[in-house]
Amino acid sequence: MISSIARRSHRNERIALSIIRLCAGFVIFAMAIILLYLAVEGTKTFFVDHFSPLTFLFSPDYDLDDNHPGAAIFIAGTLLVTVFAIVVGGPFGIAVGVFLSEIAPKSMAQLLKPAIELLVGIPSVVYGWLGLTLLVPLIRDHTSSPSGFSLAGAGIVLAIMILPTVISLSEDAFNSLPPALREGSLALGATRFQTIVRVLLPSASSGLAVALILGIARAVGETLAIQLVIGNATAFPTGIFGPTATLTTVIVGEMPSATQGSLQEHALFSMAFLLLIIAMVLILLVRFALRKRT
Amino acid sequence: MKRNAALAALLVGFSLSATSAFADSSITAAGSTALLPLVKDAAGAYQAANPSVKISVSGGGSGTGINQVNAKAIDIGDSDILPPATDPDLVDNKVAVIGFAVIVNPDLKIKNLTRKQIQDIFAGNVTNWNQVGGPDQKIVVINRTRGSGTRVVFEKTVIAPEKVTEGGLSEDATGTVISVVKQTPGAISYAAFSGTHGQPVTEVAIDGVPATEANVITGKYPFWSYEHMLTNGPATGEVKKFIDFVSSNTELLAKNSFIKISDMKASETNR
Numbered sequence: 001m002i003s004s005i006a007r008r009s010h011r012n013e014r015i016a017l018s019i020i021r022l023c024a025g026f027v028i029f030a031m032a033i034i035l036l037y038l039a040v041e042g043t044k045t046f047f048v049d050h051f052s053p054l055t056f057l058f059s060p061d062y063d064l065d066d067n068h069p070g071a072a073i074f075i076a077g078t079l080l081v082t083v084f085a086i087v088v089g090g091p092f093g094i095a096v097g098v099f100l101s102e103i104a105p106k107s108m109a110q111l112l113k114p115a116i117e118l119l120v121g122i123p124s125v126v127y128g129w130l131g132l133t134l135l136v137p138l139i140r141d142h143t144s145s146p147s148g149f150s151l152a153g154a155g156i157v158l159a160i161m162i163l164p165t166v167i168s169l170s171e172d173a174f175n176s177l178p179p180a181l182r183e184g185s186l187a188l189g190a191t192r193f194q195t196i197v198r199v200l201l202p203s204a205s206s207g208l209a210v211a212l213i214l215g216i217a218r219a220v221g222e223t224l225a226i227q228l229v230i231g232n233a234t235a236f237p238t239g240i241f242g243p244t245a246t247l248t249t250v251i252v253g254e255m256p257s258a259t260q261g262s263l264q265e266h267a268l269f270s271m272a273f274l275l276l277i278i279a280m281v282l283i284l285l286v287r288f289a290l291r292k293r294t
Numbered sequence: 295m296k297r298n299a300a301l302a303a304l305l306v307g308f309s310l311s312a313t314s315a316f317a318d319s320s321i322t323a324a325g326s327t328a329l330l331p332l333v334k335d336a337a338g339a340y341q342a343a344n345p346s347v348k349i350s351v352s353g354g355g356s357g358t359g360i361n362q363v364n365a366k367a368i369d370i371g372d373s374d375i376l377p378p379a380t381d382p383d384l385v386d387n388k389v390a391v392i393g394f395a396v397i398v399n400p401d402l403k404i405k406n407l408t409r410k411q412i413q414d415i416f417a418g419n420v421t422n423w424n425q426v427g428g429p430d431q432k433i434v435v436i437n438r439t440r441g442s443g444t445r446v447v448f449e450k451t452v453i454a455p456e457k458v459t460e461g462g463l464s465e466d467a468t469g470t471v472i473s474v475v476k477q478t479p480g481a482i483s484y485a486a487f488s489g490t491h492g493q494p495v496t497e498v499a500i501d502g503v504p505a506t507e508a509n510v511i512t513g514k515y516p517f518w519s520y521e522h523m524l525t526n527g528p529a530t531g532e533v534k535k536f537i538d539f540v541s542s543n544t545e546l547l548a549k550n551s552f553i554k555i556s557d558m559k560a561s562e563t564n565r
Contacts (some may be wrong), residue, residue, distance in 0.1 A: 034385070048446065049413075059310035061461070063460070064440070124447075135387075137477070138295060140478065140479075145472075146431075146432040146434045146478070146480055147434045147463055147478050147481065148478070150462055182332075231463040231464075232439065232464045232465070232466075233460070233461055233462055233463050234461070235460060235461040243463050252443075253439045253440075253466055254439065254440055254441055255466075256354055256355065256357070256358040256361065256441070257354075257355050257356070257358045257360075257361060257439075257440070257441025257442075258357070258361070258441070259358020259360075259361060259378070260361070260365070261355075264440075
C-alpha cells in the first residue's frame, strides 16, 4: 500500500520534471530559431545582394527602385527619438521614484503606485492616438512645424511611455538601500535633501542605471505610438520639430508589401536584426550594471 | 492521462468541425484601400443574397494584396496596379475603373494646378503655395507609403518623368491621408475618388480638367487606373461569382465613385 503511493508520487514527480524540462527546452529552442532566422534573413542584404554593411549603416540613400538600401536615416531616427525620450523622461522618472520612496507619505505612495502601474497597461496604440489628436495639433499651432508631425512629438509620447518603467525600477533601487544609510546621514546632521542627493543617489546609481537602460530598451522597440506622430518621412529631421522615421516605423510600414526575396525585404530584415542586436547589447549592459551592484 | 487524451480528441474534433463548416464557402480579400469601400459594400450585399458564403475583407495596401494572394494566404488580392511580371501564377481580374484626385487643404482656395506645378511640388522644387498662385503658406507634402498602389499610379500617370521626393510625410491608407489633409494647413496629397468625393478636402483640377468620373471616361483626365482583383490561378466557384458580382453591380460601383469598365471610352491596357 505505502510502497504503491510512494511509487506513484515518484512517477508523478518524474512526469512533472520532464514537463518542466520540456517547457524550458522549448523556450530555448524558440529563442534559437528566432535568432537564427533573423541572422540568416538579416544578412542577405550583405551576402545575397552584396551591399557592404557600412553602406547599410551609414548611407542615407534609401531608394529601393534604384537599389539603394541605406538605413542611416532610420538608425538616426531611432537614436534621436530614444535620446529625446530618455533626456525628458529619465530625470522625471527618477525624481518621481525618489518622491515615492523617500518623500511621499505612505498613504499617498499607496495611491500613486497603482496609478503608475496602470500606465504600463495602456496599449501603445492608445498613446499614439492621444499623441495624434492632442500633441500633433499643439505642435502644429505653436511651433515652426507646418504639419505637427515631428521628432519632438514622438519623443514626448515615448517619454511618457517609459515613465512607469523608470519610476518603478528607480523606486525599487531606493527601497533596496539599507536604512542605515539614511539614518547615518540624518544623524550626522544632513538635511533630507542633502541625504537624497549626496548619499542615496550615488548609492543607488547602478539600480538607476538599470532603470534607465530598461527605459531605453522600451523606447527603442516602440513602434505604433511613434508611427502615428513622427510623420514617416524618409529624411533626416530638419530640427526637433521636423518629421522623420525610425527603424521600427519603416519595418511596420513596409514589411507587409515587401515582395519576398526582394532587396526591400532583405533591407527590412537587416533593420530588424539590427534592432535585435541593440536589444541584446542593452541587456548585456543591464547585467553588467547589476553585477557591479553586488 | 486518459482524461487528457479525451480532452485533446475533443479539441481536435472541435477545430475540425469548425474548419469544415466554413471550408467551401469562405472568401478572403485584402489589399488596396482605394478599392476597399467597393469590396466591403459588395461583400455585404453578396452575403445578404447568399447567406452560406462568408466573405472577410481587409485593407493593407495593393502591395500587401499582391503579396498575400501570391503566398496563397488569401483568395483575392485587391490592387490598383498590375501584378509584377515575376508572379506568373497571378491572374488579373479587372473589376472597375477608379479615378484619383490630387487633394489640398480647403483653406488654400486652390482649385487648379498644372501637371508641371504638381510635379514641382512633389519633387520638392516648389515649397510655398505663393509660388503656384496660392497664399503665403508652406507646402506640406503627404505621400503614400511605398507599397501603395495609389502612389504607383500617381507616379506613373502624373509625376513621370519626374520623381517624388522622399522628404515628405507619408501615411499608409486612403482614410488617413484624407483626415490629415483636412486638418493640416497647406497640405497636399492624392487619393482615390472613392475616398475623396464628398469629403471636406479640395479636389484640384489638373491642367484645367476637373477630377470627375465623366472626364476619366473620356480620357481627358489622366489620373486613373483599373482596379484589379487578383487570384492565384484562374478564379473558380464562389470566388469567381463574387468577382463578377463586384464588376457588374452598377449601383454599388456608382455609389462608391467607381466606373464600370464597359462604360470607358478611353482605354489603356497597361494600367
